Amino acid sequence: MASVELDGIGKKFGDVVGVATQSMTIHDGEFMVFLGPSGCGKTTTMRMIAGLLEPSEGRVLVDGEDVTYDAPKDRDIAMVFQNYGLYPHMSVGENIGYPLKVRGLSKADRKAQIQDVAERVELTQLLDRRPSALSGGQRQRVALARAIVRRPKVFLMDEPLSNLDAQLRVSMRAEIKHLQQEMGITTVYVTHDQIEALTLADRIVIMQKGVIQQLGTPEEIYNTPANLFVANFIGSPSMNLINGSLENGIFTAPGGVHVPLKDSSQKNRANVVLGIRPEDMSVCDAVGAMISGVLYNSEMTGDAVFATIDVGEARVCARGDRHLRFQKAQKVGFDLDLDYVHLFDGKSGARL
Amino acid sequence: MRDSALKWGLLAPAILISIAMLFYPIGRSFWYSLHDWNLTISPQLGPFIGLDNYVRLLTDDPQFWHSVWVSCVFSFFSVFTTIVVSMLMALLLQGSRQLEINVRSILVLAFAMSPALVGISWRFLLAPEFGAADAVIGWIFPRWADVPILADTSTAMVALVLVDVWHWAPYFMLTFIGALASLPQETIEAGQIDGAGRFRIFFGIVLPQLKGVLAIAILLKTIFSIKMLEQVITMTSGGPGSETSTVPHKVYETAFKFYDFGYAAAMAYFLAAAMLVLAMIYSRMLFGGQK
Amino acid sequence: MTSLSSGVAPMPTKAQIRRQRNRKTMSVLRIVGILLITALWLLPVLWICATAFKSPGDVISLDIFFTPTLDNFAKAVGPNYQLGGRIWNSIIVTVGTLLVAIPSSTAAAYAFSRFRYPGGIVWPIGLLATQFVPAVMIIIPLFILFRSIGLLDTPIALIAVNLSVVVPYAIWMIKGFMDALPMDMEEAAMMDGASRFRALIDVVIPVAMPGIITATIFCFVVTWNEFFYALILTSNDSVTLPVSLMSARTDKGDEWEIMAVIGLTIMVPMMLISRVVQRHFLKGLTAGAVK
Numbered sequence: 001m002a003s004v005e006l007d008g009i010g011k012k013f014g015d016v017v018g019v020a021t022q023s024m025t026i027h028d029g030e031f032m033v034f035l036g037p038s039g040c041g042k043t044t045t046m047r048m049i050a051g052l053l054e055p056s057e058g059r060v061l062v063d064g065e066d067v068t069y070d071a072p073k074d075r076d077i078a079m080v081f082q083n084y085g086l087y088p089h090m091s092v093g094e095n096i097g098y099p100l101k102v103r104g105l106s107k108a109d110r111k112a113q114i115q116d117v118a119e120r121v122e123l124t125q126l127l128d129r130r131p132s133a134l135s136g137g138q139r140q141r142v143a144l145a146r147a148i149v150r151r152p153k154v155f156l157m158d159e160p161l162s163n164l165d166a167q168l169r170v171s172m173r174a175e176i177k178h179l180q181q182e183m184g185i186t187t188v189y190v191t192h193d194q195i196e197a198l199t200l201a202d203r204i205v206i207m208q209k210g211v212i213q214q215l216g217t218p219e220e221i222y223n224t225p226a227n228l229f230v231a232n233f234i235g236s237p238s239m240n241l242i243n244g245s246l247e248n249g250i251f252t253a254p255g256g257v258h259v260p261l262k263d264s265s266q267k268n269r270a271n272v273v274l275g276i277r278p279e280d281m282s283v284c285d286a287v288g289a290m291i292s293g294v295l296y297n298s299e300m301t302g303d304a305v306f307a308t309i310d311v312g313e314a315r316v317c318a319r320g321d322r323h324l325r326f327q328k329a330q331k332v333g334f335d336l337d338l339d340y341v342h343l344f345d346g347k348s349g350a351r352l
Numbered sequence: 353m354r355d356s357a358l359k360w361g362l363l364a365p366a367i368l369i370s371i372a373m374l375f376y377p378i379g380r381s382f383w384y385s386l387h388d389w390n391l392t393i394s395p396q397l398g399p400f401i402g403l404d405n406y407v408r409l410l411t412d413d414p415q416f417w418h419s420v421w422v423s424c425v426f427s428f429f430s431v432f433t434t435i436v437v438s439m440l441m442a443l444l445l446q447g448s449r450q451l452e453i454n455v456r457s458i459l460v461l462a463f464a465m466s467p468a469l470v471g472i473s474w475r476f477l478l479a480p481e482f483g484a485a486d487a488v489i490g491w492i493f494p495r496w497a498d499v500p501i502l503a504d505t506s507t508a509m510v511a512l513v514l515v516d517v518w519h520w521a522p523y524f525m526l527t528f529i530g531a532l533a534s535l536p537q538e539t540i541e542a543g544q545i546d547g548a549g550r551f552r553i554f555f556g557i558v559l560p561q562l563k564g565v566l567a568i569a570i571l572l573k574t575i576f577s578i579k580m581l582e583q584v585i586t587m588t589s590g591g592p593g594s595e596t597s598t599v600p601h602k603v604y605e606t607a608f609k610f611y612d613f614g615y616a617a618a619m620a621y622f623l624a625a626a627m628l629v630l631a632m633i634y635s636r637m638l639f640g641g642q643k
Numbered sequence: 644m645t646s647l648s649s650g651v652a653p654m655p656t657k658a659q660i661r662r663q664r665n666r667k668t669m670s671v672l673r674i675v676g677i678l679l680i681t682a683l684w685l686l687p688v689l690w691i692c693a694t695a696f697k698s699p700g701d702v703i704s705l706d707i708f709f710t711p712t713l714d715n716f717a718k719a720v721g722p723n724y725q726l727g728g729r730i731w732n733s734i735i736v737t738v739g740t741l742l743v744a745i746p747s748s749t750a751a752a753y754a755f756s757r758f759r760y761p762g763g764i765v766w767p768i769g770l771l772a773t774q775f776v777p778a779v780m781i782i783i784p785l786f787i788l789f790r791s792i793g794l795l796d797t798p799i800a801l802i803a804v805n806l807s808v809v810v811p812y813a814i815w816m817i818k819g820f821m822d823a824l825p826m827d828m829e830e831a832a833m834m835d836g837a838s839r840f841r842a843l844i845d846v847v848i849p850v851a852m853p854g855i856i857t858a859t860i861f862c863f864v865v866t867w868n869e870f871f872y873a874l875i876l877t878s879n880d881s882v883t884l885p886v887s888l889m890s891a892r893t894d895k896g897d898e899w900e901i902m903a904v905i906g907l908t909i910m911v912p913m914m915l916i917s918r919v920v921q922r923h924f925l926k927g928l929t930a931g932a933v934k
Binding site for chain 3: 050071082086088
């Protein structure tokens with residue numbers, strides 16, 4: 001168990017910035033998720049913690065100790081790889097026992113610990129098989145078992161669930177969370193899947209183009225996105241974003257959008273983006289609604305109906321009751337829950 | 353870097369081997385080529401004569417130019433025939449039934465035969481009067497029944513080329529079978545659905561997709577053909593006269609029959625330079641358009 | 644083909660008949676082609692093998708039937724031909740070459756595959772390019788070198804020269820295989836607490852074993868069959884099997900039955916591994932293509 005501190009760490013590949021200089025602290029026992037689209041620098045950052053990649057600048061500290069230039073083997077950090085990285089020429093048991101073997105444990109000691117971990121991840125029946133004879137979910141378990149068998153200081157997981165089918169992903173997600181809480185091991189988890197991030201994380205780091213966009217709890221990230229990128233990236237369907245202007249506490253946009261803000265102290269601005277999540281709107285009569293327009297499409301998802309309307313240049317989607325039905329080209333109005341209206345600067349994208 | 357010791361340590365044995373056994377002799381040969389050195393005259397390196405060996409080679413050695421011509425003829429026909437024959441064989445034997453697998457195993461044997469053994473075996477088989485192949489040829493083509501194949505100016509080169517094809521075709525056949533197997537099956541099926549016949553499919557769909565493999569095969573075979581030496585030594589000894597004395601054979605004789613090391617080194621360098629130029633033209637032609 | 648409505652088999656159309664006939668012709672042509680190929684490649688080898696068991700009188704008659712004899716083998720192991728000693732020399736040279744070549748090539752292949760060196764890809768390409776250099780160019784300085792340090796006619800000289808042929812190819816073959824291996828596995832090993840070197844030994848080499856075996860077989864075939872360097876560098880004590888073929892050409896004429904015995908001895912290991920050669924060759928090739 002340990003804390004991990006990144007102190008002004010950055011990575012350049014030639015002239016290309018992989019990760020811009022950044023600092024953060026991952027607390028002891030915390031589940032930290034790095035979230036972002038591919039190529040955002042999340043994996044690069046993780047590999048620098050692992051020691052598989054040398055940072056161009058800055059330091060990596062584990063428990064206050066500088067490990068920046070230590071080999072991976074000297075850091076006592078375990079890692080689960082996206083493609084599992086199992087050893088195809090070893091049995092499941094040998095795979096799990098490899099970290100112990102490298103550390104010079106006797107065969108008997110290894111066997112006991114392998115057995116113990118195998119029970120924990122329900123692999124006892126499969127210890128003699130080769131990885132090639134296992135299903136994707138089972139392989140994932142072997143990779144997990146191999147990582148936890150030596151009780152490392154820090155646990156790194158690089159998109160561990162991305163190769164599994166949807167159903168298995170949900171159950172493995174729960175399993176990982178359960179294991180992590182039970183063992184209390186500091187964990188860094190890389191993913192591009194926002195649901196995984198929101199469900200697993202104690203805190204989330206959202207990155208884009210090598211720069212941290214926001215660091216916070218899942219609630220903070222979801223309810224108070226720090227900028228347009230985070231607002232757009234988190235949530236499904238994603239947040240509606242409408243370009244307009246702000247005058248005397250009222251937001252207006254082309255197409256007759258007219259939203260009186262709760263917080264009337266906001267300064268007048270010409271270039272503002274209003275953000276509102278589909279579930280924070282209600283479908284109402286077109287006449288007198290804050291937003292109204294012609295129906296573009298409606299989708300029944302089972303528990304709800306999502307209605308999309310064209311408003312000026314924008315396309316706005318709202319979540320409505322599952323019994324709602326619409327006609328083609330019908331005029332529809334949306335009312336906004338003013339508690340959850342987000343405002344962003346149109347130029348910088350920063351939250352206002 | 354942490355792994356620096358490992359990074360260079362792993363490379364060290366291979367570097368030592370290539371410096372001692374490749375780069376040293378290649379450099380040293382060039383140095384020899386600038387000297388007038390005959391081992392029968394002096395065991396020590398002879399006097400430095402600059403580029404005289406090269407001048408003599410280029411301006412005053414018709415025998416050498418004859419061997420260049422022999423090499424060109426041999427290389428052209430052996431490359432062309434080998435590629436065509438091995439492609440036909442690949443098409444015939446690309447299946448994976450027991451029959452094809454067994455036949456391929458037999459063919460591989462020819463490729464895995466020592467080139468010296470290939471040469472000497474065919475010398476035996478083509479020997480007049482008791483050569484088995486000679487008898488068969490005489491029976492099929494009575495016109496050649498009385499011709500001593502390896503001793504006749506008109507047939508020795510043909511024999512040398514065909515034996516070379518015999519030796520190399522199985523290797524390139526395996527290459528082509530591998531390439532054929534990795535072709536996306538859909539392209540052929542699409543062709544069949546579009547109503548193309550066998551030959552249409554081969555020339556219109558299969559062959560264009562094999563362009564890369566074909567290019568490499570032609571380049572490799574050209575180099576092998578130019579370098580080919582063992583079969584000349586064991587089969588014809590360059591004869592009759594010097595009708596099958598290729599450039600490598602000429603260099604070999606100059607160096608190890610007449611011990612004229614300086615001049616032989618110059619010839620070898622000329623050959624290497626020609627191969628380099630050829631390889632460059634080839635790769636420009638074959639790969640240039642694909643960038 | 645059943646038609647529920649009529650219950651009568653429909654008459655085949657003209658096009659169908661033609662297609663069927665075409666298919667029949669094609670398959671007959673196929674079989675004829677395969678038989679022809681098999682005969683062309685198998686019969687010469689069989690003839691040589693048979694010659695090894697013929698008395699000198701049978702050798703020069705073209706009869707297919709003869710009384711087999713083992714006299715030739717007795718004669719070959721005798722003092723004139725020393726077949727036993729030649730076999731031993733060939734084994735020493737081959738095993739010695741493989742023992743040095745495979746570990747050093749594997750190490751270098753890993754290094755080239757995983758580390759970046761100043762100059763980058765130039766080094767492995769340059770190494771391979773040396774193989775385009777004519778063999779005669781390399782052997783002249785090495786002949787002088789080995790002569791001056793007294794290594795002529797020793798297995799050490801042959802092993803050293805063979806390394807220069809085999810190592811560049813082996814590095815490329817194994818490197819190609821290692822390039823295709825995902826980095827995951829060795830990174831996992833490093834995270835599991837192994838040093839980079841330990842990860843190489845424990846994980847990379849076992850997983851790359853098919854590639855290493857392919858390279859080993861290739862090197863074995865080349866070294867076992869190598870003729871030209873051995874012809875130059877050996878004269879008596881260290882003569883290998885392919886060179887000893889030349890000793891069947893005596894002043895009293897060619898002793899073909901002895902040549903056949905030696906040839907058979909050279910071929911035996913190739914016959915044993917020809918299927919393995921085919922499998923590994925194809926596997927290595929398709930692995931490269933699929934990637």
